[in-house]
Each structure stands twice: as structure tokens, then as C-alpha cells.
Amino acid sequence: MTLTEDELCELALTHFADDINIPVGATEWSIEEAEQFFESGGSWIPVRRARSCECTVITLAHRNDRRSRFLQHWCGTPPRFALAIDGRTLINRVDVPLEASVSAGVRRLLSHWRHSMCTHEKSWGTQQPRKLAAVAACHCSHLLLWDALVQSGDNDRVLFVMEDDATLQLPAHTSYLPDWFSKHVSPQLPADWALVYLNEPVKFIDERRLSGPSSDGILPATPNGWRIICADNIDHPAAQCVREIDGVPTTEAYALRRSAAKRLIEFSLVHGLGAVDYVIAKAFASAAALAMASERNPDLRGVIESSGNDAEGEGTQLPMGAGMAQRVFLVDPPVACQSNGSADSDIQNFVLFNGTEMHVSDPRLQALWLRKALSNALHRGSVVHGSSSNRQLTANGGSVDQSHHRPTCSFD
Numbered sequence: 001m002t003l004t005e006d007e008l009c010e011l012a013l014t015h016f017a018d019d020i021n022i023p024v025g026a027t028e029w030s031i032e033e034a035e036q037f038f039e040s041g042g043s044w045i046p047v048r049r050a051r052s053c054e055c056t057v058i059t060l061a062h063r064n065d066r067r068s069r070f071l072q073h074w075c076g077t078p079p080r081f082a083l084a085i086d087g088r089t090l091i092n093r094v095d096v097p098l099e100a101s102v103s104a105g106v107r108r109l110l111s112h113w114r115h116s117m118c119t120h121e122k123s124w125g126t127q128q129p130r131k132l133a134a135v136a137a138c139h140c141s142h143l144l145l146w147d148a149l150v151q152s153g154d155n156d157r158v159l160f161v162m163e164d165d166a167t168l169q170l171p172a173h174t175s176y177l178p179d180w181f182s183k184h185v186s187p188q189l190p191a192d193w194a195l196v197y198l199n200e201p202v203k204f205i206d207e208r209r210l211s212g213p214s215s216d217g218i219l220p221a222t223p224n225g226w227r228i229i230c231a232d233n234i235d236h237p238a239a240q241c242v243r244e245i246d247g248v249p250t251t252e253a254y255a256l257r258r259s260a261a262k263r264l265i266e267f268s269l270v271h272g273l274g275a276v277d278y279v280i281a282k283a284f285a286s287a288a289a290l291a292m293a294s295e296r297n298p299d300l301r302g303v304i305e306s307s308g309n310d311a312e313g314e315g316t317q318l319p320m321g322a323g324m325a326q327r328v329f330l331v332d333p334p335v336a337c338q339s340n341g342s343a344d345s346d347i348q349n350f351v352l353f354n355g356t357e358m359h360v361s362d363p364r365l366q367a368l369w370l371r372k373a374l375s376n377a378l379h380r381g382s383v384v385h386g387s388s389s390n391r392q393l394t395a396n397g398g399s400v401d402q403s404h405h406r407p408t409c410s411f412d
Contacts, residue, residue, distance in 0.1 A: 003027055003034060012038055026192060028155040028259060053178040054157070055079035058141050059164035060086055066164040073167050076176030081164075084141040087134035096140050105269050106147045110140060118272035128357045139276040142251060143268055146261035155258045166199075166252035168336050181255060185331060188228040194260035194327035195284070196228075200334040201238055202277075203247020226335075231284065231328040238330050244292065248281040253336030259327070260284075284328045 003011075008026055012018045015038035026034060036044055057079045059067055067081060085096055096110035109116050113136050117125060125132035142161065149159050160177055162168075170180045185196060233239040241247045256264075267283035358365045 003029060003031065008034060011035060015039055017041065028192065053160065053181075055160040055162070055177055056082050056145060057162045057164050057166075058082055058084045058145070060084050063164060070162075070164050070166065073169070075170070076179070079160075079162070082141070082145060085137040085144075087130070087137035090133040090137055091129065096136075098144075101148070101151070102144065103147050103151060103265075106143060106265065109269055109273070110143075113140070113273060116272050118274040121272075121274050127355065130357060135275055136273045138251075139268070139273045139279060142276050143265065143273075146256075146264050149256070149258055149261040150265060152258070158255055158257060159261070160198075160255050161251070161253070162336070163252040163338070165338055166336050167338070168198075168253065170335055180335070184226050185228060185255075189329065190327070192259070192327060193257065193329060194263070195254060195256040195280070195329070197242075197249045197328075197330045198253040198255065198334060198336040199249050199338065200330075201241035201247045201249050203241050204238070227332045229330045229332050230326060231330065232326050238332065242281055242328065242330070243285065245278060245281050245285065248277050249330070250277045250338055251280065252338040254280075 003026070005022075005027060008022050009018070011031070011034050012020060012022065015035065017038040020038065020042040026037070029037070055077075057067075057070060059070075059081050061083050071078070090096065090113060094112055094114070096113050098107060098110060102110075114125070114132075117132065117136060121132060121135060145159065145161055149157065158178070158181070160181075168177060170177065181196075189196070229236050229239050231239050231242045242249070264280065264283050268279065271279070271282070
């Protein structure tokens with residue numbers, strides 16, 4: 001039987017321990033575990049391993065190619081494939097198609113998905129409706145998995161969420177993801193951990209692209225195995241990316257428990273639908289961390305400060321995730337990466353050009369980009385260089401790497 005926050009406070013008073021900070025996940029403890037925690041002065045925390053694990057892969061119904069490619073890198077019991085919400089089906093719909101088992105709160109949020117978008121997404125969504133639908137569909141697909149985990153009532157269950165373009169690389173002796181997690185990650189985690197990123201911050205990937213070509217693949221573990229980095233670690237660059245909402249990890253691979261899923265749903269109900277990688281990072285950030293992130297990253301201020309309070313009623317407030325950052329972790333080195341198949345993603349593929357939303361493969365857009373690039377080159381008196389096999393001219397006369405693999409490396 002789990003405890004409420006009020007019951008925990010009463011137990012703290014009973015044991016003269018009301019000056020001890022109660023961990024976020026303490027509501028999942030038994031009375032005996034809570035009493036031992038308070039009697040120890042907060043030094044003892046119960047160690048509880050997951051009773052069950054589930055590996056779920058989010059995939060679109062028509063992407064047999066991605067499912068086949070995913071299984072080429074998978075070992076052990078096959079994962080469960082969960083059908084994603086397709087952004088292209090939302091364009092002509094007001095609501096999101098849902099099964100009967102979806103909770104009432106999530107059902108209300110998705111009954112009018114455009115209205116439920118967060119403030120930042122609404123600011124550009126009217127000009128890019130197809131990209132907006134893709135962003136909403138991605139968030140919804142993850143949200144439905146979180147909702148099912150919360151409804152399961154199992155506080156110890158671990159859900160591994162992956163997207164079908166993720167690639168995992170695990171050691172041969174523990175090649176099944178839950179086995180590897182139980183052996184190398186779980187022993188390093190506190191009892192009330194909430195979420196673990198299995199990939200790396202996208203900021204690191206972008207920085208490597210700018211610095212030049214690098215080899216594909218995932219680095220093996222260090223001689224000492226994998227380290228677990230807490231998101232509130234002030235000295236670690238990967239934790240800094242998460243804490244400052246700057247180049248956060250994408251959502252192709254992460255593990256979470258019911259406490260995290262509950263928090264993510266609560267945050268979504270109040271703040272609305274948005275880019276799901278930023279939603280996860282913001283949901284666990286403290287108000288102070290968000291304020292600092294907004295100050296340091298003016299280009300991301302709209303994303304960081306977006307509230308979308310109209311999703312659940314004007315003026316609705318939700319406390320920031322104070323303390324939750326202590327329950328979020330990263331694996332170093334990462335064991336998952338995402339192929340950079342921009343041609344497969346509507347979120348990256350639809351761009352705004354001269355006030356019109358266009359697909360990057362549209363010949364008209366290609367011609368406009370080329371014309372503008374040549375104009376810029378002539379204006380600068382320079383020549384535009386690049387191989388057509390892996391580079392593409394952009395609207396500002398530069399180029400974008402079109403390679404289809406995103407390498408990962410150790411965080412150091």
C-alpha cells in the first residue's frame with residue numbers, strides 16, 4: 001500500500017523528522033520503509049528493484065521498413081510495437097483518435113488538439129499546420145504510453161520507450177535491454193528514480209557535425225562500465241544540457257517509472273502539447289533552473305517559457321518539478337542513437353519559406369533555395385562549394401549535412 005504526501009508528513013512529525021526533505025518517490029514506499037527512512041535521519045533509502053519490465057517501440061502503421069531495421073539491432077524477447085498517432089491524420093481532425101481505455105484527463109486534452117498546443121507552438125503553428133500536426137502527434141504517441149503506465153497502478157514497473165528509428169548497441173553478454181539495465185544501471189540508481197535517458201543530448205551531436213566528419217556508431221563502455229549521471233549534476237555537460245533545456249536528448253530511447261509518467265501527464269495537462277523532448281526536460285526542471293535557462297538561451301526563450309495555460313483552463317498553475325531533477329539520470333556512455341533520417345520525419349521536413357509551408361523535397365523549394373544561394377554567392381563574390389551527394393543548399397546560401405546516421409560518443 002502506497003502513502004499520500006499528507007501521510008508522509010504525519011510520519012515525519014511522529015518521528016521528529018519534519019526537517020528532513022522527503023524524496024519525490026517516497027509516496028511509493030510502504031509505511032515500514034517510510035518509518036525506517038525517518039528513523040535513520042534520511043540516510044537510509046529503500047532499495048527496490050523493478051518487478052516487471054516492458055519494452056515498447058512507437059511506430060507508424062505503414063513503416064514496416066523501420067520495424068524491420070529496428071529488429072536487426074534487437075536481441076531477446078521481441079518488443080511490443082505501439083502504433084503512433086500519425087500527424088497526417090490530424091490535419092483534417094479536431095480530436096485525436098483514442099481507445100476507450102484512455103484516462104479522462106488525457107481524453108479532454110486531446111479532444112481539441114490544436115487548442116491544446118502550448119503557447120510557443122501556437123505562435124508558429126498557423127503558418128506550418130503540417131509540422132504542427134507532426135509535433136502534436138509525436139507528443140500524443142508518448143503521452144498515451146505514459147497514461148497506460150499510470151493506469152497500471154504498478155509503481156515498480158519499468159517501461160522502456162523507444163522510437164522505431166532508434167539503434168541500440170549493448171554488450172554481447174547482456175544484449176537484452178532489460179537485462180543490461182538490471183545489471184549495469186539499476187544498482188546505481190536510488191530507489192525513487194523516475195526517468196533515465198539512454199541516449200545523449202542532441203547538442204553534442206550538433207557540435208560534432210559542425211566540427212567535421214566523425215565515425216558512426218556508439219562507443220563501448222569504459223573499463224569501469226557505465227556511469228549514471230544525475231540531471232542536477234552542476235559539473236557534467238550532459239546534465240547541463242538537460243537542466244538548461246539546451247540541446248536536450250531526443251526521445252528515441254528512455255526508461256521511466258510510474259512516478260515520472262504521472263508527472264509528465266500532469267505537466268502536459270497544464271502546459272499543453274509541444275515538442276516532446278522539451279516537454280520531458282521542462283517537466284522535471286525547477287522554476288529556478290527554467291529561469292536561468294531562459295536567461296542563458298535567449299533563442300530558446302519561447303520554448304522554455306511557453307505555458308499554454310489555456311489547455312486546461314485560464315490561469316491553471318502547476319508547480320515546477322522542484323526536486324524531480326534529482327530523480328532524472330543519463331547513461332554515460334549512451335547506448336542508443338537515432339539515425340538522422342530527416343527525410344523520414346515531418347517535424348524536420350516541413351519548412352517555412354517566404355510565408356509558405358513546403359516539404360524539403362518539393363522541386364519548387366529546391367529551385368528557390370538554389371536561386372537564393374547563387375544570388376548570395378554572387379553578392380559575396382564567392383563560389384558555393386559542396387558535393388550534391390551529401391549536401392543540400394539552404395535558403396541562406398549555406399548547406400546542411402544530409403548524412404543519415406547520428407553518431408554518439410561518451411559525454412566527456
